Amino acid sequence: MVLKLAVQKGGRLHEDSIQLLKDCGISVKNGHNQLKSTAENFPLEVYFLRDDDIPQYVEDAVAHIGIVGENVLLEKNKQVDTVEPLGFGKCRLSFAVPKGETYTNSTYLQGKKIATSYPFITQQFLKEKGIQAEIHEISGSVELAPSIGLADVVCDLVSSGSTLFMNGLKEVETILKSQAVLIKNKGLGSEQQQLLDKLLFRIRSVRKAKNNKYILLNAPNEALPKIFELLPGMKSPTVLPLAETGWSSVHSVLAEDEFWEKIEKLKQAGAQGILVVPIEKMIM
Numbered sequence: 001m002v003l004k005l006a007v008q009k010g011g012r013l014h015e016d017s018i019q020l021l022k023d024c025g026i027s028v029k030n031g032h033n034q035l036k037s038t039a040e041n042f043p044l045e046v047y048f049l050r051d052d053d054i055p056q057y058v059e060d061a062v063a064h065i066g067i068v069g070e071n072v073l074l075e076k077n078k079q080v081d082t083v084e085p086l087g088f089g090k091c092r093l094s095f096a097v098p099k100g101e102t103y104t105n106s107t108y109l110q111g112k113k114i115a116t117s118y119p120f121i122t123q124q125f126l127k128e129k130g131i132q133a134e135i136h137e138i139s140g141s142v143e144l145a146p147s148i149g150l151a152d153v154v155c156d157l158v159s160s161g162s163t164l165f166m167n168g169l170k171e172v173e174t175i176l177k178s179q180a181v182l183i184k185n186k187g188l189g190s191e192q193q194q195l196l197d198k199l200l201f202r203i204r205s206v207r208k209a210k211n212n213k214y215i216l217l218n219a220p221n222e223a224l225p226k227i228f229e230l231l232p233g234m235k236s237p238t239v240l241p242l243a244e245t246g247w248s249s250v251h252s253v254l255a256e257d258e259f260w261e262k263i264e265k266l267k268q269a270g271a272q273g274i275l276v277v278p279i280e281k282m283i284m
């Protein structure tokens with residue numbers, strides 16, 4: 001019994017997908033022209049595919065699970081379940097127009113020619129807004145379409161916006177925020193589901209650890225109540241007496257997103273010698 005996982009063969013999601021497995025203690029060898037590989041220490045078979053094909057393969061149970069961008073998942077509109085967001089491959093699907101244009105809202109799009117690799121998502125957006133426009137599906141280099149007279153507007157994936165900028169375009173409206181997600185076949189057998197649960201437990205532990213830091217600090221005992229308020233920790237902080245009387249060492253866990261703000265406040269509250277270290281796994 002093995003769990004079959006589809007990942008992108010190359011491209012933007014490949015390395016992060018393989019790294020996630022690695023962080024979960026699962027090593028996958030992929031020779032460059034290989035379609036399939038077997039993990040060494042987990043009952044997992046990995047298929048390397050074009051990202052466009054992954055939703056279909058998972059719907060058909062050729063692969064039990066897959067890693068794919070939400071953008072591709074929504075565009076392909078296949079019958080699969082989304083299991084977990086994975087926090088990488090972040091991008092957005094946005095409309096962009098030539099720099100000199102004035103765009104106030106989506107009514108601008110009425111009657112326009114729109115070039116995109118995401119005709120389904122684009123059409124859904126236009127329908128919701130009650131807008132009629134002409135959609136031209138193109139599979140790559142969408143950002144060139146306005147300069148060669150193929151379209152007035154593009155609807156394309158953006159991460160920094162520099163590709164749009166270099167092509168004389170500006171991003172005017174985001175219709176989807178996307179990241180890589182883990183998907184699964186709707187009819188998984190109980191044995192595959194058990195393997196998936198095991199994998200998911202590891203993925204969640206790894207992701208939780210990435211979003212948190214371990215913090216150690218010294219403080220005079222009278223500052224401790226204030227410091228405990230700032231540090232929720234997993235349960236409550238660990239406190240150890242220092243050799244110097246009246247001082248303690250405090251250990252706790254801090255979320256990445258509130259990190260800098262908390263550090264400032266801890267210093268103000270009297271914390272000294274603050275050490276921050278990465279956490280490898282976090283088991284809840």
Ligand code: ATP
Binds near residue numbers: 012013089
């Ligand atoms: P494939 O050959 O597998 O079809 P592709 O060319 O369609 O590859 P990539 O460009 O490798 O796809 O992008 C894969 C996914 O990475 C996208 O579908 C999207 O979810 C994500 N992504 C993140 N940032 C960006 C970006 N700036 N531009 C495009 N995709 C991005």
Ligand code: MG
Binds near residue numbers: 050051052
């Ligand atoms: Mg693709």
